[in-house]
Amino acid sequence: MDEVLKIINDIKAGNIKPIYFLMGEEPYYIDRITEYLENNILSEAEKDFNQIVVYGVDTTVEDIVANAKRYPMMAERQVVIVKEAQNLVKTIDKLESYAENPQPTTVLVIAYKYKSLDKRKTVYKTIHKHGLVYESKKMYENQVGQWISRVLQGRGYSIEPKANAMLVAFLGNDLSRIANELTKLEIILPKGSTITPNHIEENIGFSKDFNIFEFRKAIGDKNQLKAYQIAEYFAQNQKENPMVLINGQVFSFFSGLLLYHGLKDKSPSNVAKVLRVSPYFVNDYIGAAKIYPMRKVSSVIATLRDIDVKSKGVGANALPPSDMLKEMLVKIFN
Incomplete structure (x- = not known):
């Protein structure tokens, strides 16, 4: 986030790069930077003749370079934006020669989402040298x-x-x-x-009382009444609460609990870091660890793996989700 703010502040200050190569698994910031460049480099009057937006699925690197080499009309610069550029993955290396000597009056913006260039490649090094490369990584x-x-x-x-x-x-x-x-x-x-x-x-439509987050907490607290109430709610609202997702979330909780048992440093900050959970959830693990010893946690994980197979229709004879939820809770609480 701080890096994104720096990029935008540099643009505001007039420190504009000839190439912006925006890549990575998290599309949110790629879209935000692209949107900012699209809306703020040129005036509305200048955009008619000097702003080109193309999509990777409909263009080629050769066409992009040809557009980038054009001179602006009645403006200091032109902007060429390539959205969904990940569709050019097989030919993106061809951008290298242009990146070596980019047109100074062109701002070339490449939104290369869900992927990243190999940083060992010459094309990456060349763009990094003459332009700006931003990698948007998924947050934990x-x-x-x-x-x-x-x-x-x-x-x-x-x-x-x-x-x-x-x-x-x-x-x-x-x-x-x-x-x-x-x-x-x-x-x-x-x-x-x-x-x-x-x-x-x-x-937004998420029940504050009947949701997977409260379900995991009820299980962790061994609050059987609440857990069965939420399970019944899930069974009646299967579309919004698919069994595969429920089982996966409970499995994730007990996997984290297994990790917690093995920690030497059980300080809240370290637990949040190692388990990669919000600090808000740390007390759930601390409390559950007192109720579920490591051997029981291992047994629960084995149960959840079995239910996962059943939830995917393997050897379950079309067992309804309500029955699988009951089986889960019976085996966890016993």
Whole structure:
């Protein structure tokens, strides 16, 4: 995020590179930088003749270079934007000769999403030397909560820890999807508001009481009544709560619990780091470790692997999800 702000601040200051090669597994920041360049390098009047947007699936590197070598019309520079450039993966090396001597009056923006160039290749080194290469890496889930708080703070909002944890639990590290949901909340809530679990439930559709996050906590606390209530809710709402996802989340929790048992340093900060979870969830592991010793955790993991196979239709004779959930809880709690 700090690197993105630096790129944007440099552009605002007039320090504009001839090539922006934006790559990596996380598309969110690639899209944001591309969008900023698309909207802010040229004036609206200049864009008609000097801004070209093409898509990797519909163009070639040769065509991109030909466009980049053009001179601007009645403007200081032109902008050539290549979206979905990952479709040019087999021919992207051909960009090397242009990158060696880029047109100074052209800003070439290449959005190369979900992939990264091999940094050992000459084309990468050449672009890095004469332009700017930004790599957008996927965040770990334990980093996303902090990202949500920072984004909201920058927009004049705050969020309660449980609401933050709910977003991470349901949306994972998909920053684009999280950003879309936050935008919905900002439309509804006045600036200065604190986002609560109720706001998440009412406006995004995640139940604050009957969700996988509360299900895992109920299991971790060995709160059998609540766990069975949530399981019943899941069984009645299978479309929103597929068995494969439920089992995967519970498996992830017990796998983390197994790691926790093996830690020498059980400080909250180290637990969050090693387990790659939000600090909000650390107490769940600390509490569950007192209830489930390592041998029991290993047994539960074996059970969950068996249920995973059944949930995928292997040797289960079309066992309904409600029965698999009951089987899961019976074997965990016994």
